[in-house]
Amino acid sequence: MLSSRAQAQTGSTPRAPGRPDDESREWLRRLRAEGPEREQALAELHDLLLRAARFEVSRRRAAAPHLRGGDYDDLAHHSADDALVAILAKLDRFRGDSRFTTWAYKFALLEAAVKVRRRAWQGREVPLDAERWPLFAHRGSTPAEEAEQDELLTAVGEAIRRRLTPHQREILVAITLDDVPIDVLAERLNTTRGALYKTLHDARRKLRSALAEQGLEGTIP
Amino acid sequence: MTPSADRDSTLKRLLGPVGPEVTCDECFDHLDVYVEVELAGGDPDAAVPGLHAHLDGCPACREDYESLRAYVSR
Numbered sequence: 001m002l003s004s005r006a007q008a009q010t011g012s013t014p015r016a017p018g019r020p021d022d023e024s025r026e027w028l029r030r031l032r033a034e035g036p037e038r039e040q041a042l043a044e045l046h047d048l049l050l051r052a053a054r055f056e057v058s059r060r061r062a063a064a065p066h067l068r069g070g071d072y073d074d075l076a077h078h079s080a081d082d083a084l085v086a087i088l089a090k091l092d093r094f095r096g097d098s099r100f101t102t103w104a105y106k107f108a109l110l111e112a113a114v115k116v117r118r119r120a121w122q123g124r125e126v127p128l129d130a131e132r133w134p135l136f137a138h139r140g141s142t143p144a145e146e147a148e149q150d151e152l153l154t155a156v157g158e159a160i161r162r163r164l165t166p167h168q169r170e171i172l173v174a175i176t177l178d179d180v181p182i183d184v185l186a187e188r189l190n191t192t193r194g195a196l197y198k199t200l201h202d203a204r205r206k207l208r209s210a211l212a213e214q215g216l217e218g219t220i221p
Numbered sequence: 222m223t224p225s226a227d228r229d230s231t232l233k234r235l236l237g238p239v240g241p242e243v244t245c246d247e248c249f250d251h252l253d254v255y256v257e258v259e260l261a262g263g264d265p266d267a268a269v270p271g272l273h274a275h276l277d278g279c280p281a282c283r284e285d286y287e288s289l290r291a292y293v294s295r
Binding site: 052055056059093097098099102103105106109110113117150152153156160172175176177179181182183193194197198200201204207208211220221 | 228229231232233234235236237239242244245246249250252253254256257278279280281284285288289291292293295
């Protein structure tokens with residue numbers, strides 16, 4: 001929900017929370033209509049979603065260079081299809097705090113981004129090794145540098161080892177050190193992005209708490 | 222990246238943001254408002270408290286934010 005302060009700062013076309021602008025209201029009316037009018041609105045919305053999905057797939061081509069041109073367009077079409085289904089299921093949750101099209105675009109962009117990430121990792125092993133983290137503690141540092149500046153790094157390593165559960169260590173290392181996309185990890189572990197982020201969040205809180213106990217919180221970059 | 226910058230970047234990824242942050246679901250729910258307020262020159266962090274911190278801690282949501290911002294402002 002927009003705060004009143006932010007509402008006053010949104011520029012030349014302020015919109016009261018929960019009150020869609022004229023264009024957004026027209027989208028809602030047509031999508032809730034029946035017959036040809038609704039069919040036409042669905043076709044127009046799908047076209048908008050497809051353009052957004054193609055934009056996203058194009059942005060992420062570098063992440064999946066092995067895919068062919070047709071694969072990308074298939075991904076964009078599937079993303080637009082899935083986004084349309086999601087939008088229609090959540091249409092009553094659109095409150096009018098943004099333009100309807102902005103609200104709708106995020107569904108297409110999310111679907112496309114998730115699909116590209118998953119395709120990019122298709123067939124690749126996801127590293128899940130709770131004991132792999134000590135390798136990081138020595139990465140890129142000389143012994144002299146470690147002696148000078150890595151008290152914090154050592155403390156983090158100790159906290160990872162002593163304070164986190166094996167599951168928390170796996171998730172923390174996979175997402176933050178091995179750059180495994182959270183959607184990919186969620187799919188492999190048969191869980192959700194939200195649940196994994198909660199695990200990551202809890203692990204980070206434990207690490208910060210451990211550092212605070214040692215008086216090291218002020219040295220965190 | 223220098224070893225020092227690499228070390229700092231690694232620590233930031235490991236330790237995440239400071240302070241309250243929204244969840245991934247809440248981030249998605251409010252991303253459209255956040256981006257519109259930002260592009261209109263407003264204060265998105267006041268509009269959706271905790272979302273900026275989440276973007277600092279969640280690489281996937283950060284990518285989603287950057288995509289929506291880029292697409293809407295194209």
